[in-house]
Amino acid sequence: MSGMARHSYLCPIRWSDMDVYGIVNNVAFLRYLEEARVDFIFRMAPTEGDAFFRDGSVVVEHRIRYRRQLVHRHEPVEIEMWVSALESATVAIDYVVRDGATVYATASTVMAPFDYRLGRPRRLTDAETRFFGKYREDSSPAAG
Template sequence: MARYVYHCPLRWSDMDAFQHVNNARFLTLYEEARVALMFNAAKQHGLTSFAEGVVIARHEIDYLRPVDYGIGSGEGHKSPEVRIELWVHEIRNSAFVVDYELFDDGRVASRARSVLVPFDLEAKRPRRINDAERAFLEAFRE
């Protein structure tokens, strides 16, 4: 199993009044990492079906410590960033579960889980995971 690692820049708009990354923005950061895996990495493996439709059925987030906007790994003109590691926890016939850890300054700041459902946008209904998708997801299964 290999975790997918994504370095995500923080934006000024991610910050709340306390100069921490706003709790709701964690979903956006996790989304960026998930999209990079399912669209970019999958496409590099010749798989484009996830880009045709996947919906979120559930999110869970545990906040372990605040993420200060200025702490990240930014230097000079570069935006601070966090590292997100994600992996596949479970693969079902028509859904799969992705787990995440968000690291700030080398320490875990948050853990999360998402249940994703492949979706046929034309038919407007969930669909089954095909063999190529299952093989791709298995490479990231823990």
């Protein structure tokens, strides 16, 4: 099932993201992925996107493979993302951080919907499953 929809986010690079060597710090990449993920999830119908955050979700796992150093510049970097796994209580989102053919990092985040009111994991709603299903592809760049 490849070639489905992907979401693309243009992420600005901030001066404060750099380390003393002028290279974007590895921790900044986690913030970039979070920004991209929030932008992606808010593409759900407004009430559904709200629900995923309001009713709760937690990050279960992050994997990042750094491929090339990213230095500060004025142009944003592109973060392309899709859903690589979708189960009843988890969703895995894969990413490529790139400029055209130049890949800076590949990554994956596993998220679980969480009911903060009850203090326990919950299942994805039908609306969440439908939304994430539109972006489902069988691939995992962070594994390679």
